[in-house]
Amino acid sequence: MAEKTDTGGAELSMRKASWRHVGPGIVVAATGVGAGDLVATLIAGSKFGYTLMWAAVIGCLVKISLAEAVGRWHLATGRTLFEGWRTLGSWTTVYFVIYVVIWGFVYGATAMSSSALPLHALFGGMELKYWAILCGLVGLAFVWFNKYAVFEKVMTILVGVMFVIVVYVAIRVSPDIGASFAGLAPVLPDGSILYTLGLIGGVGGTITMASYGYWVNAKGWTDSSWMKVMRLDNRVAYVTTGIFVVAMLIVGAELLHASNIALAEGDKGLLSLSDILERRFDETTAKLFLIGFFATSFTSLIGVWHGVSLLFADFVEYYRKQRAEIMFADAAPPTTDSAVAEVAEGQRETSVPFRAYVLWLTFPPMALLWWDQPFQLVIIYGVLGAFFMPFLALTLVWLLNTSRTPHEWRNGWLSNGMLTAAGLLFIVLCVQQVRELPW
Template sequence: MKNWWRNVGPGVLVSAAFIGPGTVTVCTLAGVNYGYELLWALLLSVLACIVLQEMSARLGIISQKGLSDSIREEIKNPILRILSVVLVLSAIVVGNAAYEAGNITGAVLGVTAVAAPLEIPVGAFQLNLWSVFIGAVAFAILALGNYKALEKIFTGLVIMMSLSFLITAFLVKPNFSEILKGLFIPSTGSAGLLTVMALVGTTVVPYNLFLHASLVSEKWKDPSQLNIARKELVTAILLGGAVSMAIVVCAAAPAFTNKVTSASDLAVGLQPLFGRFATWFIAVGLLAAGITSSITAPLAAAYVVKGCFGWEKGLKSFKFKAVWAVILWVGVFLSSLRLKPIEVIQFAQVANALLLPVIAIFLFWIVNRRAVMGKHCNSLFQNITGLMVIGITIFLGARSIYTVLQ
């Protein structure tokens, strides 16, 4: 147990990033509106997440570089290099700003479930002071720079949320035959493609590919530790996927009869386990999930910018801090606008799912370069699974863009 605890870190941070308010909200909406029909989409996204994050972890340990560093160094043509760097920077900055707004909005949902809203007029819109408060908390934690402590905090939060939702999923007495059908028989039923994309986006988060490679390169220095990293990663992602599915199962319970519009509605599925304390539990859970995700999104963006521009210094440098601060406060600003919280969170998930194919293609190309990976470049099986994942993400992304345009 002591050795296991010492090796916990990057994989749990990946899970903590996608078990955020977006996961709780999108999975709850899927369960309320479509029952168990879309569990297959979550299963698919968990498998895709393992395939892509394993490549990212392998790249970080073997090359001791982040994904953006590798892209900048391995593209030799100056024009293609500039275009690729601009594309990556644009994708991550836009995606993380949207995702950050969803994270902070989700945390605000948790606060306002048990506290009164705090808004003041600023020009043509109302400024949500709770969004500013959440942003300030995330800023303070990032400014401290004690990431080893954060790893342990995130681990505790993930374990707490996991046990709560998994136990609750059993207590609501679900129909297990329907669950198996939903897991293994793909069907969108009455659900739209954007809902499927949101479920994929809530698990396979593009910025996690950059964050994971950078974190494992700091934690593990020897290629012999690759198996440890894989075990930690697979365990963490499977647990995160199980939590996402448990939330869908909870939301599919008969107790959900009305449209989910707030954190207090999300608490209904927890009432069999926590009774009248359900609202408090989901409020604390959403707040914690929102803060942890609000930390990982700006941190990943800072690692991306660092790699793209070849900065030597990282966590403690002013430029690195300036990047995550900008992403954080852009998220605070977007969260403060008078938009429906659930729409902001769903938009963030769809935006990330649309960015995924672009980032996945870059990663796939890098881990197939023997000059970078040596004997640890992709095997035939890894290439086949990787191409399948990329093909699925391209298809879903193209179809969802077409749907939006229509």
């Protein structure tokens, strides 16, 4: 017999978790793992070999806890994450608005450039910045004209491409199985603390983790009867991400650490790895890796174009409703045709705020492809970005331990422990990132 739960006084049959439902978790995990994460993992492997394998595994568990908490909030309360933040005070709104405006402007250029690098290496033909513009325009058109169902299918295909290619390369470099298992023992070599923290907290952790609940709702999961399905979806996604990260660590350990080869920082380090693969194996392997590099970068681009735009649309929608309540406090409420009416979940992807933010991510950042990023903007972007993950982890602890969440879906000791540990970890990473800014 199906389990029963009571959310808001209604009895709901718990749906059976099934592999055929998996989707939103793959989307959020793929979006969070970008080219920069690949480089960070490769460099950790090149410097310390297999020693930090345990950190990659813990990082996977941290992300499972965070994404599960986001999904649980949406399903248990029927409210979006932004609505939850708003109940904590107006300071959350101020932070969010500043963050999405500045972060989106700088990230747009970063995502376009990262997607352009492997295409330029594969095909040449025109300058890198024009490849970047092309990637931005293709991402814009794709998100503009397709709703979630198509978006999820394309993301899943790209994830399959990047996963198969990276695992294939890891197998080609002949991993040391014994050393990789030995790397599961928690050891901190000299000088490894920042790389360890980066592996645990950095890979697959961006603002798009906050988008998970919106993608869960867009999938049609709208109440707590989907809780088991969401949890399976989340675990499958981040186990897949964990295997992906371990594969990159193996490549770094075997191809770079064993040969004492240093990899360049930043996305261009992946181009260097392509050259190394060509010298070590053949041109086909190098080109396959560049295709995987593009799939990794482009999933992050379209994932942000879609997911963060949903967050922004929810923010605008919430304030339209707030303003409408004030305007019509002493009059009849507006009709459902009013511009201030609540946007249905399926309509949010075609709403004006959603599309306005997609345009913001695409066109203004193109200016940064010609000029260096303004100094002050880089500093503000770095500070806001560093603060987001501790903000997410600690506000989830707050939301999921209070009456804002139905009692049966509040945090248990394990979830509280994981989210609190994640929050503290992200604070340490935040302090380090702020210290490294070009003040």
